[in-house]
Amino acid sequence: xxxxxxxxxxxxxxxxxxxxxxxxxxxxxxxxxxxxxxxxxxxxxxxxxxxxxxxxxxxxxxxxxxxxxxxxxxxxxxxxxxxxxxxxxxxxxxxxxxxxxxxxxxxxxxxxxxxxxxxxxxxxxxxxxxxxxxxxxxxxxxxxxxxxxxxxxxxxxxxxxxxxxxxxxxxxxxxxxxxxxxxxxxxxxxxxxxxxxxxx
Amino acid sequence: xxxxxxxxxxxxxxxxxxxxxxxxxxxxxxxxxxxxxxxxxxxxxxxxxxxxxxxxxxxxxxxxxxxxxxxxxxxxxxxxxxxxxxxxxxxxxxxxxxxxxxxxxxxxxxxxxxxxxxxxxxxxxxxxxxxxxxxxxxxxxxxxxxxxxxxxxxxxxxxxxxxxxxxxxxxxxxxxxxxxxxxxxxxxxxxxxxxxxxxxxxxxxxxxxxxxxxxxxxxxxxxxxxxxxxxxxxxxxxxxxxxxxxxxxxxxxxxxxxxxxxxxxxxxxxxxxxxxxxxxxxxxxxxxxxxxxxxxxxxxxxxxxxxxxxxxxxxxxxxxxxxxxxxxxxxxxxxxxxxxxxxxxxxxxxxxxxxxxxxxxxxxxxxxxxxxxxxxxxxxxxxxxxxxxxxxxxxxxxxxxxxxxxxxxxxxxxxxx
Amino acid sequence: xxxxxxxxxxxxxxxxxxxxxxxxxxxxxxxxxxxxxxxxxxxxxxxxxxxxxxxxxxxxxxxxxxxxxxxxxxxxxxxxxxxxxxxxxxxxxxxxxxxxxxxxxxxxxxxxxxxxxxxxxxxxxxxxxxxxxxxxxxxxxxxxxxxxxxxxxxxxxxxxxxxxxxxxxxxxxxxxxxxxxxxxxxxxxxxxxxxxxxxxxxxxxxxxxxxxxxxxxxxxxxxxxxxxxxxxxxxxxxxxxxxxxxxxxxxxxxxxxxxxxxxxxxxxxxxxxxxxxxxxxxxxxxxxxxxxxxxxxxxxxxxxxxxxxxxxxxxxxxxxxxxxxxxxxxxxxxxxxxxxxxxxxxxxxx
Numbered sequence: 001x002x003x004x005x006x007x008x009x010x011x012x013x014x015x016x017x018x019x020x021x022x023x024x025x026x027x028x029x030x031x032x033x034x035x036x037x038x039x040x041x042x043x044x045x046x047x048x049x050x051x052x053x054x055x056x057x058x059x060x061x062x063x064x065x066x067x068x069x070x071x072x073x074x075x076x077x078x079x080x081x082x083x084x085x086x087x088x089x090x091x092x093x094x095x096x097x098x099x100x101x102x103x104x105x106x107x108x109x110x111x112x113x114x115x116x117x118x119x120x121x122x123x124x125x126x127x128x129x130x131x132x133x134x135x136x137x138x139x140x141x142x143x144x145x146x147x148x149x150x151x152x153x154x155x156x157x158x159x160x161x162x163x164x165x166x167x168x169x170x171x172x173x174x175x176x177x178x179x180x181x182x183x184x185x186x187x188x189x190x191x192x193x194x195x196x197x198x199x200x
Numbered sequence: 201x202x203x204x205x206x207x208x209x210x211x212x213x214x215x216x217x218x219x220x221x222x223x224x225x226x227x228x229x230x231x232x233x234x235x236x237x238x239x240x241x242x243x244x245x246x247x248x249x250x251x252x253x254x255x256x257x258x259x260x261x262x263x264x265x266x267x268x269x270x271x272x273x274x275x276x277x278x279x280x281x282x283x284x285x286x287x288x289x290x291x292x293x294x295x296x297x298x299x300x301x302x303x304x305x306x307x308x309x310x311x312x313x314x315x316x317x318x319x320x321x322x323x324x325x326x327x328x329x330x331x332x333x334x335x336x337x338x339x340x341x342x343x344x345x346x347x348x349x350x351x352x353x354x355x356x357x358x359x360x361x362x363x364x365x366x367x368x369x370x371x372x373x374x375x376x377x378x379x380x381x382x383x384x385x386x387x388x389x390x391x392x393x394x395x396x397x398x399x400x401x402x403x404x405x406x407x408x409x410x411x412x413x414x415x416x417x418x419x420x421x422x423x424x425x426x427x428x429x430x431x432x433x434x435x436x437x438x439x440x441x442x443x444x445x446x447x448x449x450x451x452x453x454x455x456x457x458x459x460x461x462x463x464x465x466x467x468x469x470x471x472x473x474x475x476x477x478x479x480x481x482x483x484x485x486x487x488x489x490x491x492x493x494x495x496x497x498x499x500x501x502x503x504x505x506x507x508x509x510x511x512x513x514x515x516x517x518x519x520x521x522x523x524x525x526x527x528x529x530x531x532x533x534x535x536x537x538x539x540x541x542x543x544x545x546x547x548x549x550x551x552x553x554x555x556x557x558x559x560x561x562x563x564x565x566x567x568x569x570x571x572x573x574x575x576x577x578x579x580x581x582x583x584x585x586x587x588x589x590x591x592x593x594x595x596x597x598x599x600x601x602x603x604x605x606x607x608x609x610x611x612x613x614x615x616x617x
Numbered sequence: 618x619x620x621x622x623x624x625x626x627x628x629x630x631x632x633x634x635x636x637x638x639x640x641x642x643x644x645x646x647x648x649x650x651x652x653x654x655x656x657x658x659x660x661x662x663x664x665x666x667x668x669x670x671x672x673x674x675x676x677x678x679x680x681x682x683x684x685x686x687x688x689x690x691x692x693x694x695x696x697x698x699x700x701x702x703x704x705x706x707x708x709x710x711x712x713x714x715x716x717x718x719x720x721x722x723x724x725x726x727x728x729x730x731x732x733x734x735x736x737x738x739x740x741x742x743x744x745x746x747x748x749x750x751x752x753x754x755x756x757x758x759x760x761x762x763x764x765x766x767x768x769x770x771x772x773x774x775x776x777x778x779x780x781x782x783x784x785x786x787x788x789x790x791x792x793x794x795x796x797x798x799x800x801x802x803x804x805x806x807x808x809x810x811x812x813x814x815x816x817x818x819x820x821x822x823x824x825x826x827x828x829x830x831x832x833x834x835x836x837x838x839x840x841x842x843x844x845x846x847x848x849x850x851x852x853x854x855x856x857x858x859x860x861x862x863x864x865x866x867x868x869x870x871x872x873x874x875x876x877x878x879x880x881x882x883x884x885x886x887x888x889x890x891x892x893x894x895x896x897x898x899x900x901x902x903x904x905x906x907x908x909x910x911x912x913x914x915x916x917x918x919x920x921x922x923x924x925x926x927x928x929x930x931x932x933x934x935x936x937x938x939x940x941x942x943x944x945x946x947x948x949x950x951x952x953x954x955x956x957x958x959x960x961x962x963x964x965x966x967x
Binding site (some may be wrong): 209221222249251253254255256257259260263264265266267268269270271272275289290292297362397398399401402403404405406407408409410413558 | 718720725726758
């Protein structure tokens with residue numbers, strides 16, 4: 001179906017309840033709307049409140065989006081909680097050209113994910129310490145905003161400013177500023193790493 | 201105003217623009233964001249002269265609505281699933297008394313087994329309650345239908361249910377053009393009831409009616425719904441003229457004019473169906489879709505006209521009439537009686553099981569090749585079912601199937617130690 | 618006065634029986650002998666007749682009386698600005714035989730279990746429309762109040778909705794053929810608590826004391842009353858209508874058909890249930906017990922029970938004196954707990 005939808009870009013976000021996985025998808029969609037895209041964000045969760053695995057989805061397109069099915073073949077994966085790695089089938093439908101942003105201070109090798117680097121395009125796979133970045137800017141290790149900044153840099157699909165606008169609209173005062181700063185820091189980090197990989 | 205927002209939030213805002221005077225709130229997933237949103241707006245002073253009542257059950261919610269509506273107030277509530285069932289008695293009462301209550305049903309499956317995800321079992325179970333039932337395909341349409349619903353209800357003196365898929369629509373963020381408050385106020389004149397509880401002109405409402413008159417009274421309820429077959433398109437037209445976009449009405453055809461195969465469905469699944477249809481059309485397949493917007497009254501004449509020319513009709517539905525099969529398809533069959541055609545009923549998406557484009561593609565290919573039995577269940581795990589049926593045939597434990605399946609799968613501990 | 622005169626008077630009192638004229642200066646009957654201002658609403662020619670004649674109640678129906686007393690009093694207290702929501706039951710059925718209606722006030726019947734909620738909705742509509750001068754009464758029998766309507770009743774209390782709810786308690790589901798409710802007293806015969814087997818009649822240890830439960834909700838006004846004491850009942854309705862918020866009145870209404878009593882004994886039974894102590898008559902403000910209606914003439918429960926065939930199995934050859942004793946114990950306990958007996962020298966005003 002990809003040929004029929006040249007501008008379709010689908011994101012799947014994994015995390016645990018309480019980490020703002022649903023909010024992340026919503027913010028992505030608001031940022032995309034700001035830039036004139038069509039965007040659809042929706043969650044898939046159970047009835048538990050915190051700690052249980054949660055998935056959310058965001059579709060971007062240049063034309064109205066009609067389909068309502070879950071994202072089966074993500075163009076980009078955002079993983080907010082590395083403890084999900086060997087618990088949930090995170091990589092289902094993840095194609096060879098996909099982008100991956102994983103919240104972790106460790107490398108893919110350290111996480112036992114070398115084969116991922118073989119099967120995909122390594123310059124599109126990044127592990128970033130988003131929780132740490134969040135803790136520094138926000139006082140709490142809530143990685144979602146940081147990861148969205150990273151997503152913008154990694155995929156080039158959205159501008160950092162749009163992401164920050166969406167964040168500030170949702171969170172007021174210091175929470176808004178802290179999250180926006182976390183997004184910026186992660187954006188910078190990812191830009192550097194991607195630039196570095198391109199040069200390498 | 202165009203915004204990227206949550207379906208529930210958009211509905212809440214729009215309902216507030218419709219200026220209900222009494223709103224009843226009892227929480228049930230997945231409607232909670234709607235009643236919460238309305239509470240915030242009322243508290244913030246966005247809606248004057250509105251009593252927001254936090255009631256003790258859904259039965260109470262509908263009952264408070266009945267009292268308020270009978271006393272001349274524009275009234276609103278929202279529910280889903282178990283909550284809709286809990287107010288079943290009051291639903292029939294509201295329609296029988298001709299009260300123009302508007303209610304959002306955030307479609308959700310009914311237990312047992314308990315399930316919080318989307319299907320149409322809830323509103324389908326109350327299809328004969330005398331309420332008008334409208335189904336939204338998108339959050340934009342859900343928002344638009346609420347505005348239309350108040351007008352419809354008050355013109356016809358009948359209650360209206362606006363059905364929107366739970367989680368799939370209620371919890372989805374998408375681009376929605378929220379109707380401007382002033383435009384809604386112009387579209388919706390103040391409620392002027394034709395019968396009202398008022399000390400200045402006392403009347404008795406709710407008397408017992410015996411065999412000598414009940415049939416006539418009941419027929420009049422049916423006659424009003426027949427009238428709605430004209431009023432619904434009329435209000436939809438008025439809405440389009442006022443707000444500049446089509447929504448609602450009785451039916452909507454998609455690439456149906458020359459279609460040999462037509463897929464009939466209600467609600468949000470139509471989006472995925474249309475994507476699949478476009479793909480197949482690219483390959484030259486003559487396939488189209490028909491969205492039913494008004495399920496009650498059921499537009500028999502319009503359905504017949506739209507489908508008469510097709511070779512095959514596939515009705516895809518999110519509810520199951522246990523013991524017989526399809527519900528929507530049964531209604532469609534009535535419309536098509538006498539016409540020779542291949543008809544397929546497909547039960548899909550029960551309890552929130554996702555309906556994927558890939559599965560639909562396979563399904564439609566099978567239908568066109570006439571490989572489908574008359575009744576199918578999309579993406580059914582037959583192995584699991586067959587193993588449970590076999591176990592039962594061998595004299596296995598009776599009781600709840602869900603628990604038995606889990607026990608067999610080793611998920612539930614057999615015994616405590 | 619001189620000592621001698623005192624003594625003479627005291628002797629005279631001992632020789633002669635003091636005659637009290639219950640017709641005058643008491644709270645019992647209509648009192649045509651009273652000044653017009655002191656008469657009951659029922660004794661006035663300008664009463665509203667909110668439930669007017671022509672309804673299909675049984676002869677001697679206590680509920681029809683109760684509804685008439687309550688609603689006319691409420692109409693007077695509110696200047697006729699009153700709306701009623703009625704549960705399914707005898708009152709609703711006998712008052713609205715389509716196409717006729719006895720109701721001369723705005724009145725709605727919805728379903729069995731939702732009268733309190735419907736009343737709440739009507740009150741909410743009045744608030745939304747800025748018409749808080751219009752007041753609301755919810756009403757129903759014991760079945761619709763104590764059992765199936767209980768959830769809605771509690772919700773109405775808890776929210777403090779501006780509704781007076783009146784329960785007409787004839788101690789069973791009468792309209793459907795006299796089945797047991799949560800208000801049916803112990804030992805009473807009903808269609809499903811017959812005097813068959815080891816424990817004849819309704820079991821002991823069951824039932825709900827809804828007036829006390831209402832008090833526990835802390836609502837501004839709770840009262841009990843009977844149809845024997847018209848002034849008292851009317852006064853309580855008037856008091857209630859002078860208060861805003863959730864209010865509850867529980868009215869004891871005999872049912873000749875269901876109880877197997879004589880239609881002419883309806884008022885007598887209502888008087889006796891109070892005089893025995895079986896049905897305490899009181900009012901309570903904000904959850905605290907207020908005035909209590911004292912017993913005029915202490916009466917053994919037997920005098921009350923013997924007038925009703927629903928208790929016939931307790932008497933006679935195969936009777937159950939031990940059950941009568943248990944019922945007497947209940948009455949005695951009420952008398953103790955509520956202080957129903959007048960103190961020495963205390964005049965019983967009621």
